[in-house]
Amino acid sequence: MRRIPQYAALLVYLVFLGFPLVWLLSTALKTPQEMASLDPAWIPREPTLANFAAAFGEQDLVGAGLRSLVVALASAFLTVAVALPAAYALARYQGVLKRIALGWVLVSQVFPFILIIIPLFMVMRELDLVNTLAGLVAVHVTFTLPFALWMLQGYVRSVPRELEEAASVDGAGRMRAIVSVVAPLLAPGVVATLLFSFISSWNEFLFALVVLKDPDVMTLPLTLVRFTGPEGVARLGPLAAASLMATIPSLIFFAIIQRRLRSGLMAGAVKG
Amino acid sequence: MRIKSALAAVAVVALAAACGSGGGDTGDSSGGSGEPVKLDFLSLAWQKESVEANKAIVEEWNKANPEIQVTYVQGSWDNVNDQLVTSFEGGDAPDVFHDDSPALAGFASKGYLLDLKDKLPASLQNDIPQAAWDTVTFDDGSGDQGVFGVPFLQESQVIIANKKLLTEAGVRMPTPAEPWTWNEFADASKKLTKGDTYGVAWPMKSPVNKVLNLALNFDGTFFQTAGGKTTVKVGPEEKAVLQRIHDQLYKDKTADPAALGMGTADPLPGFFADKYAMLPVGVYLRQQVAEQAPDGFEWVTLPPLKGTTSNQGAVSQTLSVSADSEHQEQAIQFMSFFLNGKNQARLAKGDWLLPTSQEAASDPSITGQEDGWDVATASAKDLVVAPFLKVNGYDEWKSKVATPVLQEFFANKVTLDEAAKRLVEEGNEVLERYQR
Numbered sequence: 044m045r046r047i048p049q050y051a052a053l054l055v056y057l058v059f060l061g062f063p064l065v066w067l068l069s070t071a072l073k074t075p076q077e078m079a080s081l082d083p084a085w086i087p088r089e090p091t092l093a094n095f096a097a098a099f100g101e102q103d104l105v106g107a108g109l110r111s112l113v114v115a116l117a118s119a120f121l122t123v124a125v126a127l128p129a130a131y132a133l134a135r136y137q138g139v140l141k142r143i144a145l146g147w148v149l150v151s152q153v154f155p156f157i158l159i160i161i162p163l164f165m166v167m168r169e170l171d172l173v174n175t176l177a178g179l180v181a182v183h184v185t186f187t188l189p190f191a192l193w194m195l196q197g198y199v200r201s202v203p204r205e206l207e208e209a210a211s212v213d214g215a216g217r218m219r220a221i222v223s224v225v226a227p228l229l230a231p232g233v234v235a236t237l238l239f240s241f242i243s244s245w246n247e248f249l250f251a252l253v254v255l256k257d258p259d260v261m262t263l264p265l266t267l268v269r270f271t272g273p274e275g276v277a278r279l280g281p282l283a284a285a286s287l288m289a290t291i292p293s294l295i296f297f298a299i300i301q302r303r304l305r306s307g308l309m310a311g312a313v314k315g
Numbered sequence: 316m317r318i319k320s321a322l323a324a325v326a327v328v329a330l331a332a333a334c335g336s337g338g339g340d341t342g343d344s345s346g347g348s349g350e351p352v353k354l355d356f357l358s359l360a361w362q363k364e365s366v367e368a369n370k371a372i373v374e375e376w377n378k379a380n381p382e383i384q385v386t387y388v389q390g391s392w393d394n395v396n397d398q399l400v401t402s403f404e405g406g407d408a409p410d411v412f413h414d415d416s417p418a419l420a421g422f423a424s425k426g427y428l429l430d431l432k433d434k435l436p437a438s439l440q441n442d443i444p445q446a447a448w449d450t451v452t453f454d455d456g457s458g459d460q461g462v463f464g465v466p467f468l469q470e471s472q473v474i475i476a477n478k479k480l481l482t483e484a485g486v487r488m489p490t491p492a493e494p495w496t497w498n499e500f501a502d503a504s505k506k507l508t509k510g511d512t513y514g515v516a517w518p519m520k521s522p523v524n525k526v527l528n529l530a531l532n533f534d535g536t537f538f539q540t541a542g543g544k545t546t547v548k549v550g551p552e553e554k555a556v557l558q559r560i561h562d563q564l565y566k567d568k569t570a571d572p573a574a575l576g577m578g579t580a581d582p583l584p585g586f587f588a589d590k591y592a593m594l595p596v597g598v599y600l601r602q603q604v605a606e607q608a609p610d611g612f613e614w615v616t617l618p619p620l621k622g623t624t625s626n627q628g629a630v631s632q633t634l635s636v637s638a639d640s641e642h643q644e645q646a647i648q649f650m651s652f653f654l655n656g657k658n659q660a661r662l663a664k665g666d667w668l669l670p671t672s673q674e675a676a677s678d679p680s681i682t683g684q685e686d687g688w689d690v691a692t693a694s695a696k697d698l699v700v701a702p703f704l705k706v707n708g709y710d711e712w713k714s715k716v717a718t719p720v721l722q723e724f725f726a727n728k729v730t731l732d733e734a735a736k737r738l739v740e741e742g743n744e745v746l747e748r749y750q751r
């Protein structure tokens with residue numbers, strides 16, 4: 044009985060979180076006439092799949108989705124691959140270099156993207172990376188890296204140093220201690236960072252807009268925006284249908300790894 | 316936001332230059348060794364019919380011109396200026412691109428655009444009236460005037476009305492030859508206001524361009540230039556439209572104050588539910604009305620209102636050629652084909668806007684009575700260049716001064732005289748900075 048208020052609060056929170064998604068689904072299934080009704084309904088009166096047909100028929104959503112998936116997965120795994128060793132070093136070694144590195148990470152977070160976009164574009168051109176997915180992955184990794192590094196070094200710090208010392212007492216070398224003792228405990232942090240990097244890349248619009256020119260290499264956010272016009276006017280039905288489709292890969296990715304994320308948070312709490 | 320971002324990007328040009336611009340090879344075009352010339356065409360069409368028309372015209376061109384192949388790239392209005400600034404600075408801009416005339420002024424003065432003066436075929440030049448060319452004629456940054464785009468689509472403000480309610484109220488049905496005056500409009504609004512129905516809804520989320528364009532009905536220009544210096548002016552001519560809209564809201568009570576915060580398309584549900592009898596909106600909104608109107612709902616397009624004149628301010632959608640394009644001649648050839656009279660009629664129909672081409676304006680596909688095309692197309696004759704188009708600092712005046720002041724005025728929080736004073740005094744401070 045004492046838990047009823049907790050469950051009620053949870054329910055309210057779930058409704059708050061779920062509302063946009065449910066409304067998106069509802070809108071995607073409505074006719075243009077029903078969308079312009081003064082008396083909107085949750086359940087469409089005359090459900091239609093015409094918006095999905097328009098979205099898929101007019102734009103290459105599948106192709107764009109696949110390209111976004113490739114970019115987001117590559118960005119996420121590359122980010123973690125680069126950030127993990129750096130995070131370990133930052134968390135374990137003391138010194139001036141560490142303070143400078145952490146300071147740089149923080150400063151890079153407050154620098155407005157729009158200010159560096161033109162020089163970045165020029166660098167990309169010199170490297171022949173404009174109009175390529177590899178170029179976009181490079182940009183996404185670069186910009187996700189500082190925050191990923193910050194996240195991961197927090198997780199590394201939460202693993203007690205004594206565990207590594209215990210391992211070395213038992214005869215393990217540093218690498219062995221890292222691989223067998225630290226790495227398993229870091230799994231939740233790695234998963235959280237992967238998730239963050241994946242979603243950042245999956246949703247990213249501005250750099251993709253600047254880097255990708257050719258219609259054949261465009262990612263999902265660039266494709267979704269084609270359903271919008273000037274001054275906020277949009278083709279709401281196809282946009283809702285396409286946006287709904289665009290949320291599915293993120294949901295699947297999250298569903299697959301959320302177990303580890305949850306247990307990771309608990310592990311962090313206990314160790315911290 | 317778009318403009319702000321674009322300006323921020325421009326502000327770092329010096330930084331960009333310091334980073335070294337490197338080579339100028341765009342890498343994707345040839346034309347010298349028997350291979351076709353390749354042109355990139357960035358289009359902002361977004362309505363289904365309009366995208367189809369764009370693609371079809373590009374396809375026709377590519378079929379007829381194997382030596383000049385055009386790649387159609389669909390962009391978006393919200394981000395195009397950020398995208399273009401980056402491309403211009405990076406030396407990788409599309410050869411031909413779609414934009415609107417307010418954006419071209421800034422690009423022209425920075426040398427990003429090819430001056431098309433004397434480069435366009437006479438057939439295209441003569442098919443578009445001077446009033447439209449005025450919307451793309453700007454200072455090239457060195458004091459000379461150049462033509463930096465081809466204007467091809469324009470928007471006028473019409474009134475979309477509920478036919479049944481109009482008939483029941485017994486008001487005179489205006490025609491392009493005999494439009495309503497503002498007084499008749501006010502009278503009609505009174506007759507249409509009864510029960511839960513308001514005669515009119517003024518969606519004023521972005522009030523400035525709308526008010527400034529309509530103000531020309533009473534010769535209100537809002538800006539004056541003397542001795543090379545531009546200042547804000549709010550006299551009786553400028554106040555006329557402001558006062559009339561305000562009267563409908565608070566004196567006649569024929570306009571719903573709740574609609575003031577709405578965007579252009581937001582009052583449509585109320586319009587379909589007989590809550591609003593008339594909507595003063597841009598011609599393009601007919602598309603949404605046609606698509607979303609419930610079965611059996613009858614609506615009509617009424618011609619623009621008349622004050623002391625029927626003039627309305629207009630900007631244009633444009634096609635321009637990048638100054639850095641390696642194939643400027645071919646880009647102009649393509650653009651001239653793309654915007655010939657026949658094709659402009661297709662583009663106008665697809666976007667539910669008005670073509671600048673005189674040939675297109677008489678095309679049967681956009682002069683019939685269906686969906687109010689006859690009234691819409693006829694309204695093009697009264698369009699003149701919007702006075703604000705050539706005012707340096709207009710964007711800042713609009714966002715920092717005019718938008719909040721007009722919103723407060725329409726919300727009845729300040730008087731017309733107070734609003735006028737602020738528009739002038741605060742506005743001149745802004746403009747002053749751009750004229751030093």
